[in-house]
Amino acid sequence: MTTTTAKPVPAARKGGGAQQKLLAFASLIVLVIGFSLASPNFFQVANIMAILQATSVNGVLAVGVTLIIITGGIDLSIGTLMTFCSVMAGVVLTWWGMPLVLGVAAAIATGALCGLISGTFVARMKIPPFIATLGMMLMLKGLSLIVTGTKPIYFNSTPGFTTIAQGSLIGAVIPEFPVPNGVLILFLVAGAAAWVLSRTVLGRYTFALGSNEEAVRLSGVNTAAWKMAIYALSGAICGIAGVLIASRINSAQPALGLGYELEAIAAVVIGGTSLAGGRGTILGTLIGALIMSVLTNGLRVLSVAPEWQTVVTGAIIIVAVYADQLRRGRAA
Amino acid sequence: MFTRRTLLGAAAALSLAAAAPMAQAEGKMYIPLISKGFQHQFWQAVKAGADKAGKDLGVDVSFEGPDNESQVDKQIDMLAAALAKKPAAIGFAALDSQAAIPLLQQAKDAGIPVIAFDSGVDSDIPVATAATDNVAAAALAADKMAELIGDEGKVAIVAHDQTSRTGVDRRDGFANRMKEAHPKIQIVAIEYGGGDQLKSTEITKAILTANPDIKGIFGTNEGSAIGVVNGVKEAGSHIVIVGYDSGKAQKDAIRDGTMAGAITQNPVGIGYETVKAAVAAAKGEPVEKKIDTGFYWYDKTNIDDPKIAAVLYD
Numbered sequence: 279m280t281t282t283t284a285k286p287v288p289a290a291r292k293g294g295g296a297q298q299k300l301l302a303f304a305s306l307i308v309l310v311i312g313f314s315l316a317s318p319n320f321f322q323v324a325n326i327m328a329i330l331q332a333t334s335v336n337g338v339l340a341v342g343v344t345l346i347i348i349t350g351g352i353d354l355s356i357g358t359l360m361t362f363c364s365v366m367a368g369v370v371l372t373w374w375g376m377p378l379v380l381g382v383a384a385a386i387a388t389g390a391l392c393g394l395i396s397g398t399f400v401a402r403m404k405i406p407p408f409i410a411t412l413g414m415m416l417m418l419k420g421l422s423l424i425v426t427g428t429k430p431i432y433f434n435s436t437p438g439f440t441t442i443a444q445g446s447l448i449g450a451v452i453p454e455f456p457v458p459n460g461v462l463i464l465f466l467v468a469g470a471a472a473w474v475l476s477r478t479v480l481g482r483y484t485f486a487l488g489s490n491e492e493a494v495r496l497s498g499v500n501t502a503a504w505k506m507a508i509y510a511l512s513g514a515i516c517g518i519a520g521v522l523i524a525s526r527i528n529s530a531q532p533a534l535g536l537g538y539e540l541e542a543i544a545a546v547v548i549g550g551t552s553l554a555g556g557r558g559t560i561l562g563t564l565i566g567a568l569i570m571s572v573l574t575n576g577l578r579v580l581s582v583a584p585e586w587q588t589v590v591t592g593a594i595i596i597v598a599v600y601a602d603q604l605r606r607g608r609a610a
Numbered sequence: 611m612f613t614r615r616t617l618l619g620a621a622a623a624l625s626l627a628a629a630a631p632m633a634q635a636e637g638k639m640y641i642p643l644i645s646k647g648f649q650h651q652f653w654q655a656v657k658a659g660a661d662k663a664g665k666d667l668g669v670d671v672s673f674e675g676p677d678n679e680s681q682v683d684k685q686i687d688m689l690a691a692a693l694a695k696k697p698a699a700i701g702f703a704a705l706d707s708q709a710a711i712p713l714l715q716q717a718k719d720a721g722i723p724v725i726a727f728d729s730g731v732d733s734d735i736p737v738a739t740a741a742t743d744n745v746a747a748a749a750l751a752a753d754k755m756a757e758l759i760g761d762e763g764k765v766a767i768v769a770h771d772q773t774s775r776t777g778v779d780r781r782d783g784f785a786n787r788m789k790e791a792h793p794k795i796q797i798v799a800i801e802y803g804g805g806d807q808l809k810s811t812e813i814t815k816a817i818l819t820a821n822p823d824i825k826g827i828f829g830t831n832e833g834s835a836i837g838v839v840n841g842v843k844e845a846g847s848h849i850v851i852v853g854y855d856s857g858k859a860q861k862d863a864i865r866d867g868t869m870a871g872a873i874t875q876n877p878v879g880i881g882y883e884t885v886k887a888a889v890a891a892a893k894g895e896p897v898e899k900k901i902d903t904g905f906y907w908y909d910k911t912n913i914d915d916p917k918i919a920a921v922l923y924d
Contacts, residue, residue, distance in 0.1 A: 319695050324716075328690035335683065428804075432708065444712060523683055527709035533680035578691035581640075581672050584648055 301605070302549055302565040305598070309569060313576035320579050327456060329568075329575045334443065334460035335360075335523045337567035339542035340549075341464075341471050342515030344563045345508050347546055348475075350488040350555025351407035353509070355396060355414035356516050357538030361531070362418040363389045363520030368431030368530035371439065378436055385524075386517035392418065393513015397506035415539070422532040430529040443525035460522050464564075467518055472560040474511070484508055488555025545570050548598040569594070638670045641888045642692040643701035643881070644685060645675035646728060651923030652855075652877050656728070659881025660701070667889050669698070673881075682706045689713045699723045699888035707732035723891035727884040729775055737891050740883040740901040742875040744776050747905040748783030748830070751852050751873050752792065754907055755826050758850045758870050762794035763825035766817045768838050770805035770831040777802075780830040780854065798824065803834050810837020811844065818845045826850035826870075832857045835872060839863045856922040864913055871909030876921050879903040
């Protein structure tokens with residue numbers, strides 16, 4: 279029963295998905311070539327590494343929120359949740375002096391728990407996702423400030439913490455390409471999320487919920503429970519993002535995080551995931567996140583005035599989504 | 611199916627390629643400034659100073675900063691992009707010194723001199739720091755306060771912070787000057803309001819209640835100073851208030867006489883001196899390790915003086 283309801287969905291997504299990925303990938307290549315022609319300083323190993331490093335946090339957040347967007351939901355709390363998770367890592371590691379593994383676990387567990395709470399608001403209490411996660415966003419922002427007393431928590435007493443994002447395992451083997459570990463983690467998270475989406479029951483329900491929740495419910499599936507699981511998984515991924523950003527800046531900055539949700543959502547949308555739900559890919563999101571950071575970095579390298587950088591980034595989002603709609607309109 | 615999308619992409623790439631040559635003129639020295647902010651009037655004034663120095667010295671200057679002072683990671687990304695451009699030198703006002711160390715080290719290794727500005731960077735990598743001498747500025751505030759209250763009596767400090775460099779320097783600069791040069795003046799209270807107007811208001815009222823014979827209060831930044839003004843107004847008291855920085859509320863208070871006067875930093879000078887030092891450092895000329903960018907006392911009499919008005923902001 280469940281397989282029959284869910285089956286048409288992957289079929290529909292496969293046709294559009296492959297092409298969308300191709301188009302997004304082509305745009306990324308065009309951008310990279312454009313910037314490389316425009317400035318000799320753009321296509322240099324150090325700068326490419328800087329772009330990848332800048333993608334890692336936003337990319338992980340975007341992967342997490344992709345899951346929720348595919349269900350037809352939205353999560354505005356991911357940015358401040360990320361911060362709250364890094365604060366909890368700071369509490370466990372710096373204040374309590376626990377070992378590194380426990381700090382990372384605390385961040386991920388905090389994320390999963392908060393995701394579960396958001397999921398409960400949405401699935402059980404029937405609060406629209408926009409409102410429920412807006413509430414969570416503000417609560418988490420406040421909690422981060424309260425826990426820390428508005429001061430950043432530094433990780434100087436935890437040796438090895440900064441290597442999580444800043445070190446380079448690849449660089450140890452191939453010194454010419456010191457890909458930061460944060461980027462490896464992004465690819466690992468993306469790979470795991472793609473696997474969940476395409477190979478597991480949870481993944482199938484993620485698409486099914488976004489396509490036709492009512493049909494799924496009528497076929498006897500406990501939709502609320504699955505939805506909560508998806509929010510919890512997304513929250514755990516935000517926890518990973520929290521560890522990454524804290525490791526990158528060697529501190530948990532309690533006031534950080536607001537606005538990061540919109541950047542992640544923009545990456546998801548550029549990657550071809552539909553805000554209406556039921557359609558989307560992790561690879562697309564990954565490419566979307568890369569497009570965002572290539573654009574930001576490239577415009578900076580070209581010394582475009584910051585006011586115009588913002589305008590161009592906004593315009594690119596509109597163009598990307600419009601092009602996607604044109605394509606889908608013709609396909610249908 | 612592909613055509614329209616491909617066209618859009620190609621058009622975007624072309625326009626970028628076309629825009630590029632304008633951005634960097636050939637052969638000119640290039641100096642990026644990475645600041646703590648961009649939108650605040652204070653930072654716009656710093657930018658104006660940097661642009662002026664760029665014009666005077668014939669170098670290309672760019673100015674960038676994150677949307678708000680919590681975005682430590684965005685500032686690091688900006689610094690990384692600036693380094694990719696192989697600048698002659700770089701100006702940097704760290705939001706969080708620790709987060710920036712790896713990149714600053716990278717700059718040092720690449721032989722790019724770093725000039726710290728505004729509050730500076732906690733590291734020995736910067737070859738110079740262009741900032742306000744907060745100790746001297748607060749000492750001037752103390753002298754003005756002493757003059758206004760007749761060189762004797764009780765005063766208090768409402769400070770914005772007890773850990774940050776600026777907070778400590780302004781507090782100590784004021785208190786030590788009083789001790790040394792104005793022995794008949796007694797500092798009866800030093801309280802911290804975090805730069806929060808409301809908190810500073812409550813603190814001020816408590817100080818006034820505890821010391822009915824107090825003659826003056828010094829507020830160490832914009833938020834603290836406005837808090838003192840509000841607290842004094844609410845308590846219906848009339849004492850001498852000395853402030854710091856500007857902002858519309860503070861300027862209004864000075865114009866209507868509630869506040870006697872205030873110290874203003876020189877953001878234009880900060881920008882100008884940073885670029886000047888960067889150019890010198892890039893040429894291998896010696897630069898002073900600490901560059902005092904100056905400060906001014908302003909009150910009702912000189913608030914509209916063009917020299918003062920240029921460094922004040924709303």
